[in-house]
Amino acid sequence: MFKMKKILKALRAAGLSAFGVPRAAQFAITNRCNGRCKICSIWKQKEKITVSKEDGIKVIDRFAKFGVMQITFTGGEPLMNPNIYDFIERAHKHGMYIGVCVGDPRLITEKTVKKLHDYGPIVLSMSFDTNDPELNAELRGVPGIHDHFKRAVELINRYNINLVAGPTITGYTWNKIPEVLNAAKEIGFSFINISYPTQSLSKTFQIGTADTTHIALSKEQILFGLNSLLHHIKANKNDPFIINPPLSIRNMIKFLNDPKSVDYHCLGGWKVFCVDWFLDVYSCWRSENKLGNVLDPDFRLNKTRHNACTMSWFRDFSVFFQDSGRTAAHHLFAGTFSKFIKLLS
Numbered sequence: 001m002f003k004m005k006k007i008l009k010a011l012r013a014a015g016l017s018a019f020g021v022p023r024a025a026q027f028a029i030t031n032r033c034n035g036r037c038k039i040c041s042i043w044k045q046k047e048k049i050t051v052s053k054e055d056g057i058k059v060i061d062r063f064a065k066f067g068v069m070q071i072t073f074t075g076g077e078p079l080m081n082p083n084i085y086d087f088i089e090r091a092h093k094h095g096m097y098i099g100v101c102v103g104d105p106r107l108i109t110e111k112t113v114k115k116l117h118d119y120g121p122i123v124l125s126m127s128f129d130t131n132d133p134e135l136n137a138e139l140r141g142v143p144g145i146h147d148h149f150k151r152a153v154e155l156i157n158r159y160n161i162n163l164v165a166g167p168t169i170t171g172y173t174w175n176k177i178p179e180v181l182n183a184a185k186e187i188g189f190s191f192i193n194i195s196y197p198t199q200s201l202s203k204t205f206q207i208g209t210a211d212t213t214h215i216a217l218s219k220e221q222i223l224f225g226l227n228s229l230l231h232h233i234k235a236n237k238n239d240p241f242i243i244n245p246p247l248s249i250r251n252m253i254k255f256l257n258d259p260k261s262v263d264y265h266c267l268g269g270w271k272v273f274c275v276d277w278f279l280d281v282y283s284c285w286r287s288e289n290k291l292g293n294v295l296d297p298d299f300r301l302n303k304t305r306h307n308a309c310t311m312s313w314f315r316d317f318s319v320f321f322q323d324s325g326r327t328a329a330h331h332l333f334a335g336t337f338s339k340f341i342k343l344l345s
Helices: 002-013 053-066 084-093 110-118 133-140 145-158 177-187 219-235 246-257 312-333 338-344
Strands: 023-028 068-074 097-102 123-126 162-165 272-275 280-282
Touching: 023 053, 023 312, 053 068, 053 084, 068 084, 084 097, 084 110, 110 145, 123 145, 133 145, 145 162, 145 177, 177 219, 219 246, 246 312, 272 312
Parallel strands: 023 068, 023 272, 068 097, 097 123, 123 162
Antiparallel strands: 272 280
């Protein structure tokens, strides 16, 4: 019976449930951040916003009505919102899979990790950039951040919380993917998910707008990084460390070579979407076009398809939702997304 429940849970996560439309959402619960990352300008925003407990719970309840099965809390630095534990608890009550993006490992304390652990299964991801400790410190604006990573990872692993390293292919790492993978594994991360470089057009979620050297790569550089990642996955088929779906990587390679050739469009604003600290909804963090306010009773998510960028979380989930209906059994139990399902389950 227990095994069947696990299978049904995985099927539901793959979008095969007969109940509603499965969706994934990111919720930026504050623009406060004590990092000074070169890739990001959010920390420079003068007006500091923190989503209240009341509003955050209303948003999560609204997500549940939309059919959200996976929620990722981000920011800013989400751990700087004291209500995050209430949000996690609410999301668990709705049966959602939960991720938390942590930018600053200095905020990982015994008390924090214990509370995160006690509130139920979650996946933590941390912004780990390079295999070079000094460059890590420079990019994040935190002296000695490499040592902080080591301490935080050791503490999180002690509580058996799934921990994902979240580097981005940048001007410093596009030709050093194997080195970044090895460094993350040596520090002790459970998994790694490499993001594809994208510059945001949003006025609120300002990612990739500060240091253009860091994120504005040529097509050839990005293709080199993606092909290097794909080669590493093929050469290490039995290694569950990398959770980037090969199907999505190949789709991004097609997009970069010829956008019209993609097999999967982005479902941003329909199956995947994001909400900022003003509670406004966007198709993805790159977009500057607000779709509405999530607490507006008349707001609805409409069927859309996009093909304008490489915003990885949104593109990966879009492939996931589309592919699950085509070759679900293969990909769920033996194929591209099996590691992804295992991580969320």
